[in-house]
Amino acid sequence: MNRIKLIQTIRDKGSYLCVGLDTDPSKIPDHLHNEEDPVFVFNKAIIDATLPYCVSYKINTAFYEAQGLKGWQSMQRTINYIPDTHFRIADAKRGDIGNTSTQYAIAFLKNLPFDAITVAPYMGEDSVKPFLQFEDKWAIVLGLTSNPGSNDFELKMMAGEKEEKLYERVIRTVSGWGTPDNLMFVVGATQSDEFIHLRNIAPNHFFLVPGVGAQGGSLEDISRKAMNADVGLLVNVSRDIIFASSGEDFAVVAGEKAAAYAGQMKQYL
Amino acid sequence: MNRIKLIQTIRDKGSYLCVGLDTDPSKIPDHLHNEEDPVFVFNKAIIDATLPYCVSYKINTAFYEAQGLKGWQSMQRTINYIPDTHFRIADAKRGDIGNTSTQYAIAFLKNLPFDAITVAPYMGEDSVKPFLQFEDKWAIVLGLTSNPGSNDFELKMMAGEKEEKLYERVIRTVSGWGTPDNLMFVVGATQSDEFIHLRNIAPNHFFLVPGVGAQGGSLEDISRKAMNADVGLLVNVSRDIIFASSGEDFAVVAGEKAAAYAGQMKQYL
Numbered sequence: 048m049n050r051i052k053l054i055q056t057i058r059d060k061g062s063y064l065c066v067g068l069d070t071d072p073s074k075i076p077d078h079l080h081n082e083e084d085p086v087f088v089f090n091k092a093i094i095d096a097t098l099p100y101c102v103s104y105k106i107n108t109a110f111y112e113a114q115g116l117k118g119w120q121s122m123q124r125t126i127n128y129i130p131d132t133h134f135r136i137a138d139a140k141r142g143d144i145g146n147t148s149t150q151y152a153i154a155f156l157k158n159l160p161f162d163a164i165t166v167a168p169y170m171g172e173d174s175v176k177p178f179l180q181f182e183d184k185w186a187i188v189l190g191l192t193s194n195p196g197s198n199d200f201e202l203k204m205m206a207g208e209k210e211e212k213l214y215e216r217v218i219r220t221v222s223g224w225g226t227p228d229n230l231m232f233v234v235g236a237t238q239s240d241e242f243i244h245l246r247n248i249a250p251n252h253f254f255l256v257p258g259v260g261a262q263g264g265s266l267e268d269i270s271r272k273a274m275n276a277d278v279g280l281l282v283n284v285s286r287d288i289i290f291a292s293s294g295e296d297f298a299v300v301a302g303e304k305a306a307a308y309a310g311q312m313k314q315y316l
Numbered sequence: 317m318n319r320i321k322l323i324q325t326i327r328d329k330g331s332y333l334c335v336g337l338d339t340d341p342s343k344i345p346d347h348l349h350n351e352e353d354p355v356f357v358f359n360k361a362i363i364d365a366t367l368p369y370c371v372s373y374k375i376n377t378a379f380y381e382a383q384g385l386k387g388w389q390s391m392q393r394t395i396n397y398i399p400d401t402h403f404r405i406a407d408a409k410r411g412d413i414g415n416t417s418t419q420y421a422i423a424f425l426k427n428l429p430f431d432a433i434t435v436a437p438y439m440g441e442d443s444v445k446p447f448l449q450f451e452d453k454w455a456i457v458l459g460l461t462s463n464p465g466s467n468d469f470e471l472k473m474m475a476g477e478k479e480e481k482l483y484e485r486v487i488r489t490v491s492g493w494g495t496p497d498n499l500m501f502v503v504g505a506t507q508s509d510e511f512i513h514l515r516n517i518a519p520n521h522f523f524l525v526p527g528v529g530a531q532g533g534s535l536e537d538i539s540r541k542a543m544n545a546d547v548g549l550l551v552n553v554s555r556d557i558i559f560a561s562s563g564e565d566f567a568v569v570a571g572e573k574a575a576a577y578a579g580q581m582k583q584y585l
Contacts, residue, residue: 069416109412109419115427119388140412142436143378144463144531147338150378158384167411167436169458171465189438194413196440199489200482206473213469213482220468262413 048134048162049183050228053253054277056102056132061316062309063278065103065136065255067285068093068125069110074290076297086114086121089297091128093289096302100309103134103281105255106161126159134281135162136187136255141178142167148177156184163187165233165255168217172224179225186230190218191245193235193258214241218249227251234273236264236282242272246279253279259308260287266308270315278316284308317403317431318452319497322522323546325371325401330585331578332547334372334405334524336554337362337394339379343559345566355383355390358566360397362558365571369578372403372550374524375430395428403550405456405524406433414442421446425453432456434502434524437486441493448494455499459487460514462504462527483510487518496520503542505533505551511541515548522548528577529556535577539584547585553577 048056057063070086079085094104106125111118129135141151141164148166155164156178163185166178178186191201191214201214211219218232234245236258245254254273258264259282266282274280288308292300317325326332339355348354363373375394380387398404410420410433417435424433425447432454435447447455460470460483470483480488487501503514505527514523523542527533528551535551543549557577561569 071419107412107416107419109410109416109423112423113419113427115423116385116388116392119385123385138412140410140436141378143376143407143409144461144465144526147376147378150340150376150382154378154381154384158382167409167438169436169438169469170461170463171468171470173463173465175465192413192439194439194442196413196442196444199440200438200486201440203485204475205482206475206479210475213474216472217469257413 048131053134057278060102060309061313062100062102063280063282063312064101064305064308065105065281065283066093066097066101066288066305067105067107067138067257067283068289069107069285070289071110072114074293076293076295078295084121084124086118087124090125092298093301094129096298097288097305098133100302100305101133103136104129105136105138105283107285108137108139123159126161131160135160137161137164140165140167140189142170142174144170145173145177148174152177152181156181163231165189168221175221175224179229184229186225187255188217188221188230188232190214190232190234191238191241192233193237193262193264197235197238215248222249222252227253231255233257236266236269237262239265239268242269246273246275250275253281256280256282260284266311267315270312274315282312317400322403326547329371329578330582331369331371332549332551332581333370333574333577334374334550334552335362335366335370335557335574336374336376336407336526336552337558338376338554339558341383343562345562345564347564353390353393355387356393359394361567362570363398365567366557366574367402369571369574370402372405373398374405374407374552376554377406377408392428395430400429404429404431406430409434409436409458411436411439411443413439414446417443417446421450425450432500434458437490444490444493448498453498455494456524457486457490457499457501459483459501459503460507460510461502462506462531462533466504466507484517491518491521496522500524502526505535505538506531508534508537511538515542515544519544522550525549525551529553535580536584539581543584
């Protein structure tokens with residue numbers, strides 16, 4: 048999906064919600080465990096229920112890899128089920144030397160119908176660029192993440208001509224390797240103090256924003272401080288939607304939760 | 317495998333060679349493509365031929381993920397085939413928020429018989445610690461990598477009380493999260509200027525050293541400058557061994573290449 052279509056979809060729906068499919072088999076409702084592929088059946092029901100309220104889905108690859116071959120199959124079924132009206136993100140945090148990053152890019156952006164993959168920036172340019180070589184596909188590079196560990200390196204000051212934090216250096220530098228048409232940044236919703244500054248250093252890029260819901264970030268805060276003229280935000284909610292109920296009504300409740308988030312977003316647009 | 321056994325294995329064999337199974341299906345000999353699982357048949361032959369000369373194997377997960385479900389199956393078959401006399405590394409460069417890193421750790425260190433997994437440090441402590449929770453299993457955290465992109469962030473100076481490069485800050489900080497019994501660092505063989513300093517900041521940790529062979533790093537240089545009293549090195553060679561011949565003799569030639577590397581290592585021990 049290209050940038051124009053993404054923005055149009057957000058405008059049409061009045062939502063910039065991304066539903067995170069962090070499908071931990073130990074948390075899905077008991078009655079699904081009789082199914083041949085409980086994870087896929089769960090995801091399918093969640094997708095059916097939330098489709099009208101979100102513009103994107105994010106598959107957290109870790110939860111699928113932890114199930115081995117069966118998990119990889121659930122992931123394939125899930126990504127193939129999500130319609131291309133929605134922006135499909137592989138939250139995989141990949142990144143390696145050039146020839147290896149190329150293989151990861153092929154895995155997710157060519158062989159599977161993902162629109163985007165999250166990428167770790169530590170190893171620099173040749174580790175990121177292979178993800179920027181596919182038409183209408185995106186790399187979503189870690190900028191400032193939502194977790195406590197963001198204090199260890201991301202928020203530490205760099206020396207040099209320009210004194211800035213590591214995450215600023217990363218966003219400024221990586222911005223030069225792509226364009227707002229194929230590059231987004233991960234910005235944690237828990238990093239409220241940095242939102243305005245973040246938007247200043249990357250005025251035109253989309254931010255993928257995890258951390259709302261279970262991690263405690265504020266949807267209002269990120270929306271008021273970091274929205275740009277093209278909206279420029281995809282706000283992800285995972286556990287707070289998909290595990291809102293552990294009963295037989297799990298999909299209905301997930302749909303209601305997604306609708307509530309979308310309703311809130313409409314106010315900020 | 318624990319540290320004592322790893323050191324003993326290295327001493328017994330007179331080798332600290334790790335063979336990298338970066339098995340790109342487009343590079344394996346033509347005659348194997350008739351097999352049901354050419355990647356596994358290739359790996360099996362390489363393992364059989366190199367087993368006496370190396371102490372470790374490193375599976376580069378990207379090359380398997382690029383083959384989808386079939387690739388994941390080849391990876392499972394391969395890791396299950398490598399005997400536990402050898403230190404088995406998942407070169408996966410994972411790392412995410414705590415609950416997600418836990419899933420990656422389960423995927424590779426619990427559900428598959430890997431001894432170690434490579435981990436990206438950008439997201440900090442809660443992204444690394446879940447990999448340190450398994451007995452006799454290891455996290456191998458990126459320190460200073462072998463690729464050109466290491467100049468973009470890893471080699472840049474940090475401000476603060478102690479002026480140091482990002483990779484130094486990473487190694488010093490991450491060292492506090494584990495011990496030399498469950499934590500190694502990735503140090504690229506192409507980073508010759510930094511070897512002595514690297515050993516000073518992490519005197520007791522093992523280094524996993526990629527970059528010898530196709531990437532041009534010197535085995536002699538890393539061995540003379542960064543070996544410690546426990547050897548403290550696992551030097552990985554991938555393409556230069558496994559793709560040394562593309563003929564029917566590929567395994568024999570790979571064995572000869574591995575023997576040559578091991579012979580060189582014996583001189584430095």
